[in-house]
Amino acid sequence: MEVLGGEFCDMTPQELAAPVNTITEKWKLLPAFLKVKGLVKQHIDSFNYFINVEIKKIMKANEKITSDADPMWYLKYLNIYVGMPDVEESFNVTRPVSPHECRLRDMTYSAPITVDIEYTRGSQRIIRNALPIGRMPIMLRSSNCVLTGKTAMEVSKLNECPLDPGGYFIVKGQEKVILIQEQLSKNRIIVEQDRKGAVGASVTSSTHEKKSRTNMIVKQGRFYLRHNTLSEDAPIAIIFKGMGVESDQEIVQMIGTEEHVMASFAPSLEECQKAQIFTQTQALRYLGNKVRRQRMWGGPKKTKMEEARELLASLILTHVPVKEFNFRAKCIYLAVMVRRVILAQGANKVDDRDYYGNKRLELAGQLLSLLFEDLFKKFNSELKKIADQIIPKQRAAQFDVVKHMRQDQITNGMVNAISTGNWSLKRFKMDRQGVTQVLSRLSFISALGMMTRISSQFEKTRKVSGPRSLQPSQWGMLCPSDTPEGEACGLVKNLALMTHITTDMEDGPIIKLAFNLGVEDVNLLCGEELSYPSVFLVFLNGNILGVIRDHQKLVSTFRLMRRAGFINEFVSISTNMTDRCVYISSDGGRLCRPYIIVKKGRPMVKNKHIEDLSQGYRTFEDFLHEGLVEYLDVNEENDCQIALYEHMICKVTTHLEIEPFTLLGVCAGLIPYPHHNQSPRNTYQCAMGKQAMGTIGYNQRNRIDTLMYLLAYPQKPMVKTKTIELIDFEKLPAGQNATVAVMSYSGYDIEDALILNKASLDRGFGRCLVYKNAKCTLRRYTNQTFDKVMGPMLDAATRKPIWRHNILDADGICSPGEKVENKQVLVNKSMPTVTQTPLEGSTQPGQPQYRDVPISYKGSTDSYIEKVMISSNAEDAFLIKILLRQTRRPEIGDKFSSRHGQKGVCGLIVPQEDMPFCDTGICPDIIMNPHGYPSRMTVGKLIELLAGKAGVLDGQFHYGTAFGGSKVKDVCEDLIRYGYNYQGKDYVTSGITGEPLEAYIYFGPVYYQKLKHMVLDKMHARARGPRAVLTRQPTEGRSRDGGLRLGEMERDCLIGYGASMLLLERLMISSDAFEVDVCGQCGLLGYSGWCHYCKSSCHVSSLRIPYACKLLFQELQSMNIIPRLKLSRYNE
């Protein structure tokens, strides 16, 4: 009672007695949230920010081009815009283009970048508007995409799926995603221990102009600064002096006047003393000698001292602004760094690199802005170079820069980077591979899963556990289940359902507000205040803003202002008690998620708000603006008390989780009852859900993809989750509800194999369609020749098309609906034999010669032609695309999986009459061996079966939402109500004997996915077949109809067994046996019974050796080594 009294003493009895109204349906906030933020919206937000805001900043930063040749000449950018996507129909005629057209026609979905410029031509000043400088690939559903703001109906008219999330690019007809990149946060001091245990601090500074890394290390008790422009480590005191803090006292004051701090810094001062450096000039001279020479062509020569000063001002700790060599702020920053290191040495307070508050996520917009800035600079320097070259030459026409502005540099730069994924920017020494990936359209989930993927910059090969392991700070931000197995485990992550990634924000107003709230400007301090115990340092985005006495007030007022909407909702503020700092962040790339605000033990969101929401009176933004809900980033989250459930709210609670299941991502959200499964099973399902066939979008039948798998009869899962509804999985499902009997049957079900019911397959269970395409372009060549498509060749006797051309129409292209067999021709294309421009003077033949280059079908099974598309691509060449279709019914060896990481291949297909049946006459579709359960511990699957069974009986869908969902007890009560066993175990009769089975069988529907791995694509056998040209051994691999290798270990077995004749057969006779003539006298290889060395045939005998052996002898001979064979008769 006393405990209670302490907690609730400030409440009135009435308040205490009031019934607790729980918010019943706060999950309804989720769809509202997903409408505005989350999942792929961060890609779109980031891209929108780039094309609307950032690109103008880039232009501003590089706005003027001048020429060395003519001081009067200049070009100034006034404005820059990115237009709407279009396609050039003919010269200077454009028309808007839809994304799907780009997909089909192998074009890039891009919009022109236009600029307004002001420049001089001769002595005139000219303003030109809307000049195109290049094309920008446009992200689907971004602000400049044709799809934004359209209704589902209008989107469908454009052949686009209304449920498609967008957020990717279409480049050369391919859908490309720029993966989210995870990085250590920039401009923050990270104190860490190196491998020897020495503490050091490092800062990666990054501004628009420069990127640099500054390290602070401790060697023999002395502090040094390490930077890659300095040839050796510079003592920190000398740096201070170089920055104009000449007095030792001042240095110490800035760092801290506590006894132990002074003691640990003393050796550094002493070293400076020993080096006889007392003034700024001396220090700069010292540093000037250490500066690594950089090739500086152009510009006036600088002295060493100037160079050192330049270095201190612009290269070391670049992000701390230095105006006119006022080093004050930088000195203080450096001092704080030193102080951090000193304090970390005592107590073990090093920072955690893997902590998510120290990470920033780079999105498409940021990556593209880096790329664009680079290309824009290159474009400008090219213009300058042209100006420098042309202006001095006197020409009839005056130099007009507009004529030299070429679009292709920026266009190609952007397109190439996105289509190859290679981001190489020399300016930032950035060279990344695999930034973009082709959007996987195997299933809707795989596409959506790809949009939330985060790739880490860590090397995959390194065996480190730190960055791979699950960090507590990932809670709610990143999905704990969804990560691949194997080398990328833990390095590739996925966003959780409610995570949002911030974009950059203006920090001007925040600085102003901070000063108004009592922060004292750092430039006005003498330095000693920094280490006062009563004072907290205030950082904004890694820069020191100043100090504050009452940090609690600052933080609480700041948050109040944010909730009231005076500051952007994504600005975060948090206190760090150990470092005595207040961190304000407004930078982009922080992870954040919304929480319900709790005040005085009561959540601010009430039932009436939720009612308003479901009636549409309120949006998620209203919740934000009214201060009911707010975003917290990882750092601020650490500063709050968040209750998971409403009943867990206590006096100190500041926030309430919206719904706990949102801590899972998209892929893990499909799993019913994941909280009952062993965790690796959920991880396996996350990987497998991406391979499940089903539907990929409402526009799937309009697509011509290289490979597409569809299910003939996809079904909604009987047991769904909230996530499934939120991401529209039930509208684009990938799987079928199979009636499963958990029992053993026949022995063909060992090792997770499944038994399928033949009648179910007859009726369409697991039936899938496989689409492939064949492509062909008809080009025009430089010598005025072009590719042709010829009609079918007719048999001379019958006047019917020859078999290979059987399916061709009169136009030489196959017709839709026809069946194609292996090696039949799809497009009878022929190409001119000469495509180069003939040399001058040589006679041009009247009629060009043509050579057949047919596009023919390859495949072990027949296909049908679904459709033929004839169009033109961006290069104005004809483009013919043919979509081929196969329908496959499941067969032995096809792979299936439930949603619990329980995969298995079909082991046997059993006729319905042999299947066991229950009292109601139901036969299972699938029989699964019960041995799959004990070791996997997928209790979720057991519950899914129960809930599914009850749902079928009840005619309703049950929920298996994580940390919630229908209760087992309720579900089982339902079963009883319909006369079924409480435990879901039915009395079953064997279909073979007709007698009942001794055991009760766990029987009911489970959602099964058909995975893309099918035997038809994998089966391979060969008796005779192609051989490699060089060695005459059988080729390798299924695609080349290769042989199956009897490898080293198999060879060892045969040797051990003594089966020498078998070995001989396998390794030589069945492989590359070759008759050679060997001369017994010289031991060299002869030829057709004649030894060319001995010029005789008397000692030549013929023997069989592997061709590879003969090849080896000849190769050895070619390098002056003579292998000689010694022959003797085996009976001598």
Next chain:
Amino acid sequence: MAATMSNVEEIRNRVILGEFDVKNVHSSDFPGNYPGYDDTWNMQKFQKNFRIDVVHLDENSMEFDMVGIDPAIANAFRRILLAEVPTMAIEKVFVYNNTSIVQDEVLAQRLGLVPIKADPRLFEYRNAGEESAEEEGSEIDTIQLQLKIKCSRNPRASKDSSDPRELYLNHMVYSRDITWVPIGNQADVFADSVIGPVHDDILIAQLRPGQELDIIMNCVKGVGKDHAKFSPVATASYRLLPEITLLELVEGEKAERLKRCFSRGVIDIEDVNGKKVAKVVNSRLDTCSREVLRHDDLKDVVKLGRLRDHFIFTVESTGILPPDVLVTEAIQVLMVKCQRFLNELDSTNME
């Protein structure tokens, strides 16, 4: 086996539903297995014990009891019903035009599953084999059906309508659109019986204006083990007659609880001397959910069993033939099989 003579009768005649397993699942009444029982098969005894009671019969389904027979034979009827009673079903689909969204193969599969009302007994099997595959079907083994439909805009639809039912004509292709094309003398032979789909409301495809289907289908005679479309039944199965015995008197609240443990109508509560006493009224209705075994105090007062030789058959026809005909056909099939086996035995020389 003869260890406890007391429960031999039970072992021979009952399947016992235990809490965790089913006991006495196998029939064990082979001759000589039990001392004192004469299990040799003899016709009189069989005729005396065997009976079939039809419990329910309508045009699509029937329920009948088959009593006094070994599960192997009962199961044979079930298996034959599922897999070996022939019907006519669409086997070949000639697609002349299909501009709908449904792929040719999927459309063919859907059409195949449509039950075709045609008496299979009046048709022959088509010759299976390589050379006959190309042959045209004849009037004795093939039914030809046609589906020719084109979707168009409804000229009378109101302008602002968005309902496809009002906007378009023929946008839903149902099985009723399939028409029969008689071959040879079929028009005369089957003059009184209409050949075509059993149900006229099976959705085959959806069309949009301009899309059309032009399809000729050939139906042939086949059996369910070849493809499920030939199966004449939706399902055919049986269950054993449940038997619930109360071992002691169950009264009062326990009786109420016991009643709730079974399907409705199984247990009745009688008023005996002012006390409520449970009594098994109709154990046939029980679904064998074994709910009673979850109650610790009740699980020892009941014995759940099933009569080993009392099969309650349920036959659900697809509508091609009435269920009683199907059962007769199944018996015919079994008889033919037996006859063939006997012939085989007679013809083989004992060597």
